[in-house]
Amino acid sequence: xxxxxxxxxxxxxxxxxxxxxxxxxxxxxxxxxxxxxxxxxxxxxxxxxxxxxxxxxxxxxxxxxxxxxxxxxxxxxxxxxxxxxxxxxxxxxxxxxxxxxxx
Amino acid sequence: xxxxxxxxxxxxxxxxxxxxxxxxxxxxxxxxxxxxxxxxxxxxxxxxxxxxxxxxxxxxxxxxxxxxxxxxxxxxxxxxxxxxxxxxxxxxxxxxxxxxxxx
DNA sequence: GCAATAAGTCAGGAATTTATGACTACTACA
DNA sequence: TGTAGTAGTCATAAATTCCTGACTTATTGC
Numbered sequence: 001x002x003x004x005x006x007x008x009x010x011x012x013x014x015x016x017x018x019x020x021x022x023x024x025x026x027x028x029x030x031x032x033x034x035x036x037x038x039x040x041x042x043x044x045x046x047x048x049x050x051x052x053x054x055x056x057x058x059x060x061x062x063x064x065x066x067x068x069x070x071x072x073x074x075x076x077x078x079x080x081x082x083x084x085x086x087x088x089x090x091x092x093x094x095x096x097x098x099x100x101x102x103x
Numbered sequence: 104x105x106x107x108x109x110x111x112x113x114x115x116x117x118x119x120x121x122x123x124x125x126x127x128x129x130x131x132x133x134x135x136x137x138x139x140x141x142x143x144x145x146x147x148x149x150x151x152x153x154x155x156x157x158x159x160x161x162x163x164x165x166x167x168x169x170x171x172x173x174x175x176x177x178x179x180x181x182x183x184x185x186x187x188x189x190x191x192x193x194x195x196x197x198x199x200x201x202x203x204x205x206x
Numbered sequence: 207g208c209a210a211t212a213a214g215t216c217a218g219g220a221a222t223t224t225a226t227g228a229c230t231a232c233t234a235c236a
Numbered sequence: 237t238g239t240a241g242t243a244g245t246c247a248t249a250a251a252t253t254c255c256t257g258a259c260t261t262a263t264t265g266c
Contacts, residue, residue, distance in 0.1 A: 014206055081242080145212055157256085180263090
């Protein structure tokens with residue numbers, strides 16, 4: 001039987017890493033906005049009232065590190081930087097939707 | 104069309120509440136253990152090395168408040184208290200499994 | 207009565223996260 | 237040259253979360 005085992009005796013919870021990466025004051029909202037469209041730093045600041053540069057910067061860095069977002073430099077006139085969902089990020093979308101269903 | 108909309112313009116992320124409730128140093132692990140079997144305070148302390156009474160107590164209270172666990176008093180010789188998964192808690196299990204798949 | 211176990215609570219401090227405001231680096235425009 | 241926009245960093249402070257050890261309440265066994 002190939003049952004996925006949630007009750008295994010491993011040291012820590014396998015979902016813990018991802019849950020931790022998604023926890024934080026602004027990370028769920030950042031992820032949600034990233035699903036809607038590519039993110040830019042300055043507009044993100046405007047889109048999330050109450051947030052601040054420092055924390056958003058750190059959050060983006062962490063979401064990038066765990067592979068949910070990727071930084072893309074757009075070499076154009078004003079030189080933009082965008083944060084895009086990765087494939088891993090997209091695979092998280094249905095899980096997000098299910099979470100919303102439970103709420 | 105009844106498409107579930109992840110990109111809506113509502114003020115905050117709908118999944119944020121549940122994600123916040125599941126965030127914290129020991130909560131994912133507590134939830135995982137609760138899936139395996141009913142929890143008792145003293146054994147939980149032993150099962151999660153490095154944790155402490157205060158934080159576990161708070162975590163259990165919070166998981167109870169959001170309706171994932173319910174406290175059950177077992178009126179028997181030594182009078183036990185158990186924490187059981189609720190229906191809402193059980194509905195979260197497949198989402199947990201998916202999260203593990205993404206990690 | 208006295209010690210032990212279960213299930214906590216409480217006060218205080220340590221550690222981690224988040225916020226604020228000043229500052230930097232680069233480009234563009236007038 | 238000076239002002240404006242984008243994308244940040246840095247030091248510091250405030251807020252939140254977590255940990256420690258002492259203490260409480262209730263029940264059982266000796």
